[in-house]
Amino acid sequence: MQNFEFKNPTEILFGRGMIAKLDSRVPTAAPVLLLYGGGSIKRNGVYDQIKAALKNRQVVEFGGIEANPLYETCIEAVKAVRSNQVGFILAVGGGSVLDAAKFIAVAARYEGADPWEILRTHGQSIQAALPLGAVLTLPATGSESNGYAVISRKATTEKLAFASILAFPVFSVLDPETTYSLPRKQVRNGIVDAFMHVMEQYMTYPCAAPLQDRFAEAILETLIETGPVTLAEPENYEARAAFMWSATMALNTLIGCGVPQDWSTHMIGHELTAFYGLDHAETLAIVLPGIWKHQFDRKKAKLEQYGRRVWKVKTPEEAMARTEDFLHALGMPTRLGDYKIDAREAAEKVRTRFAERKTRLGEHGDIDPDGVAEVLRSRA
Amino acid sequence: MQNFEFKNPTEILFGRGMIAKLDSRVPTAAPVLLLYGGGSIKRNGVYDQIKAALKNRQVVEFGGIEANPLYETCIEAVKAVRSNQVGFILAVGGGSVLDAAKFIAVAARYEGADPWEILRTHGQSIQAALPLGAVLTLPATGSESNGYAVISRKATTEKLAFASILAFPVFSVLDPETTYSLPRKQVRNGIVDAFMHVMEQYMTYPCAAPLQDRFAEAILETLIETGPVTLAEPENYEARAAFMWSATMALNTLIGCGVPQDWSTHMIGHELTAFYGLDHAETLAIVLPGIWKHQFDRKKAKLEQYGRRVWKVKTPEEAMARTEDFLHALGMPTRLGDYKIDAREAAEKVRTRFAERKTRLGEHGDIDPDGVAEVLRSRA
Numbered sequence: 020m021q022n023f024e025f026k027n028p029t030e031i032l033f034g035r036g037m038i039a040k041l042d043s044r045v046p047t048a049a050p051v052l053l054l055y056g057g058g059s060i061k062r063n064g065v066y067d068q069i070k071a072a073l074k075n076r077q078v079v080e081f082g083g084i085e086a087n088p089l090y091e092t093c094i095e096a097v098k099a100v101r102s103n104q105v106g107f108i109l110a111v112g113g114g115s116v117l118d119a120a121k122f123i124a125v126a127a128r129y130e131g132a133d134p135w136e137i138l139r140t141h142g143q144s145i146q147a148a149l150p151l152g153a154v155l156t157l158p159a160t161g162s163e164s165n166g167y168a169v170i171s172r173k174a175t176t177e178k179l180a181f182a183s184i185l186a187f188p189v190f191s192v193l194d195p196e197t198t199y200s201l202p203r204k205q206v207r208n209g210i211v212d213a214f215m216h217v218m219e220q221y222m223t224y225p226c227a228a229p230l231q232d233r234f235a236e237a238i239l240e241t242l243i244e245t246g247p248v249t250l251a252e253p254e255n256y257e258a259r260a261a262f263m264w265s266a267t268m269a270l271n272t273l274i275g276c277g278v279p280q281d282w283s284t285h286m287i288g289h290e291l292t293a294f295y296g297l298d299h300a301e302t303l304a305i306v307l308p309g310i311w312k313h314q315f316d317r318k319k320a321k322l323e324q325y326g327r328r329v330w331k332v333k334t335p336e337e338a339m340a341r342t343e344d345f346l347h348a349l350g351m352p353t354r355l356g357d358y359k360i361d362a363r364e365a366a367e368k369v370r371t372r373f374a375e376r377k378t379r380l381g382e383h384g385d386i387d388p389d390g391v392a393e394v395l396r397s398r399a
Numbered sequence: 400m401q402n403f404e405f406k407n408p409t410e411i412l413f414g415r416g417m418i419a420k421l422d423s424r425v426p427t428a429a430p431v432l433l434l435y436g437g438g439s440i441k442r443n444g445v446y447d448q449i450k451a452a453l454k455n456r457q458v459v460e461f462g463g464i465e466a467n468p469l470y471e472t473c474i475e476a477v478k479a480v481r482s483n484q485v486g487f488i489l490a491v492g493g494g495s496v497l498d499a500a501k502f503i504a505v506a507a508r509y510e511g512a513d514p515w516e517i518l519r520t521h522g523q524s525i526q527a528a529l530p531l532g533a534v535l536t537l538p539a540t541g542s543e544s545n546g547y548a549v550i551s552r553k554a555t556t557e558k559l560a561f562a563s564i565l566a567f568p569v570f571s572v573l574d575p576e577t578t579y580s581l582p583r584k585q586v587r588n589g590i591v592d593a594f595m596h597v598m599e600q601y602m603t604y605p606c607a608a609p610l611q612d613r614f615a616e617a618i619l620e621t622l623i624e625t626g627p628v629t630l631a632e633p634e635n636y637e638a639r640a641a642f643m644w645s646a647t648m649a650l651n652t653l654i655g656c657g658v659p660q661d662w663s664t665h666m667i668g669h670e671l672t673a674f675y676g677l678d679h680a681e682t683l684a685i686v687l688p689g690i691w692k693h694q695f696d697r698k699k700a701k702l703e704q705y706g707r708r709v710w711k712v713k714t715p716e717e718a719m720a721r722t723e724d725f726l727h728a729l730g731m732p733t734r735l736g737d738y739k740i741d742a743r744e745a746a747e748k749v750r751t752r753f754a755e756r757k758t759r760l761g762e763h764g765d766i767d768p769d770g771v772a773e774v775l776r777s778r779a
Contacts, residue, residue, distance in 0.1 A: 022414025034402025227637035233617030
């Protein structure tokens with residue numbers, strides 16, 4: 020086991036009717052910024068529950084946060100925070116609204132001249148943040164219980180991430196019932212996203228961290244068991260609750276304690292989203308099998324363990340096949356051809372970009388730009 | 400899954416050499432109370448590491464915290480806190496020193512006339528606390544990452560617990576190497592203690608919390624796998640690290656989220672310690688098999704799941720037998736007769752005490768004092 024530091028101060032309020040607890044959690048001293056996305060919360064009853072819980076607060080609304088939240092939009096929200104002397108941000112939505120709320124929270128308290136510095140330094144320049152809370156309506160990213168955020172800048176087409184202990188939500192409300200009205204595709208993407216978060220922290224090499232391994236396998240097994248159920252039965256509370264809690268645990272940084280991590284699938288996937296506009300989860304499902312094939316010799320011990328424990332199969336090859344079968348059963352394509360994308364072209368585009376940045380990926384840092392191209396060509 | 404609220408703000412600093420991090424974590428503004436037990440830390444090098452890390456702080460030492468920490472001793476420490484204007488408490492030791500530190504931290508900031516009220520109200524009367532941190536040298540109780548403490552009062556022979564979010568350590572340092580010199584019996588007790596903490600939160604009835612179940616099973620499997628190894632090879636870092644992290648996860652309140660809990664084994668065990676002076680873990684190993692037998696019909700579905708997943712056996716009876724075998728393999732007796740205690744006498748003593756208090760135990764509240772007597776008679 021490697022040395023590690025772990026801290027996760029977010030309070031989780033989980034279950035039916037927990038939005039009412041906002042009344043005891045949101046400060047009363049200053050106005051609250053209510054941040055949301057496209058407005059689905061006004062159609063599914065979540066907005067009304069929140070307004071009822073906050074009836075004794077002054078609420079400043081800011082809607083329209085995009086699926087890949089834009090820096091430009093966040094800066095408008097920062098202006099609203101300042102002009103209204105907002106003291107607390109309540110994010111209502113999925114990972115995008117959460118990520119935007121985190122950036123707005125730190126940018127509102129940033130004393131430098133240019134808040135883009137926060138992203139350029141990946142959070143190193145953060146000194147303070149407004150407190151923020153969340154009502155999560157889309158289980159997927161784990162942003163409700165971590166300090167990570169990804170923000171895109173329209174003007175320069177940059178997409179940067181930052182991390183800060185100050186960006187953890189003070190609390191997050193997770194009521195599975197608020198997710199019943201999600202489109203099937205978003206639920207499918209959420210299951211795959213959570214599954215991939217676990218894999219990035221688990222599918223590396225044995226490193227004498229048996230509890231972390233078993234926790235990771237526990238989340239994978241729960242997603243495999245409840246994923247198809249919650250897709251087929253959106254209003255099955257128990258299945259949705261198990262999925263929702265699994266997605267949080269997948270990226271609240273616990274299972275990554277003391278173990279090597281990979282994240283190459285995410286890094287390559289981000290480029291496929293940038294070039295072709297695929298959903299984040301769609302890109303991960305394409306890339307992962309390619310990474311496993313490319314890194315087979317280095318990952319085979321862990322693939323064998325995963326196959327034996329999670330799928331009850333004997334070989335790493337069977338574990339890989341079962342994983343793709345699982346993704347297909349969720350209705351998730353796993354090849355570039357499924358989207359009519361030319362694999363050679365995609366490989367060359369991503370190779371060029373990584374070569375410019377001198378990026379090397381994987382837990383051993385041994386996937387070079389040519390290796391990335393090889394991975395993508397194998398996903399035709 | 401039941402609704403739940405979960406918050407655990409403790410920062411974990413895990414691994415070799417992490418005591419040096421105290422320098423960046425312990426505030427410098429006011430004197431630090433260095434709290435410890437019988438002085439083993441002066442023989443195993445831990446004390447020297449801590450003094451080196453705190454060389455720029457004013458340190459007030461307070462040793463002599465007992466194995467079952469006494470209210471009377473804690474009150475003396477509170478006086479030392481006040482007379483030295485201490486601003487931070489650093490607990491160095493196992494659960495007893497941690498528990499004492501928690502009580503001292505809240506008692507030092509208690510404004511009422513009688514600090515015993517804190518315990519009489521089980522923490523309800525706590526309004527503030529000094530911040531505290533820990534260097535854990537005995538993996539067992541989970542006290543390094545929760546808000547629980549148990550304190551005994553010599554004058555009245557009372558033993559009461561309290562809980563408070565204000566009593567969570569700000570940080571805890573877990574360096575497996577600091578535990579190498581522990582006596583074998585304390586390591587055995589720690590493994591059993593952690594195992595039993597999981598069982599109290601797991602061995603109830605199925606309640607559609609698949610991730611919590613699998614996390615609990617993950618800890619049990621890790622303890623079963625690494626427990627015998629760390630007993631046999633105290634300086635095997637990897638085994639000790641896996642055990643240490645398992646003990647923390649067993650009672651940092653995560654696996655108890657959203658599930659029914661039992662705790663009858665602990666409640667009965669506390670009385671056996673009070674009457675016969677057995678170690679806490681020794682009492683748990685005696686009581687658990689009796690509770691399972693007494694509650695067989697209500698627990699058999701979960702016992703079957705446990706047997707199938709953890710022990711790879713088919714019946715609940717086999718799961719029970721394997722569990723006792725595991726305890727014996729650790730060198731832990733499981734019967735009152737092993738300590739020359741008369742089971743009928745013990746049953747009657749504990750029955751009487753619970754009858755006076757009208758105690759009913761178990762996840763269904765259906766183990767009455769006669770039931771407790773039956774449990775203990777079965778452990779002759």
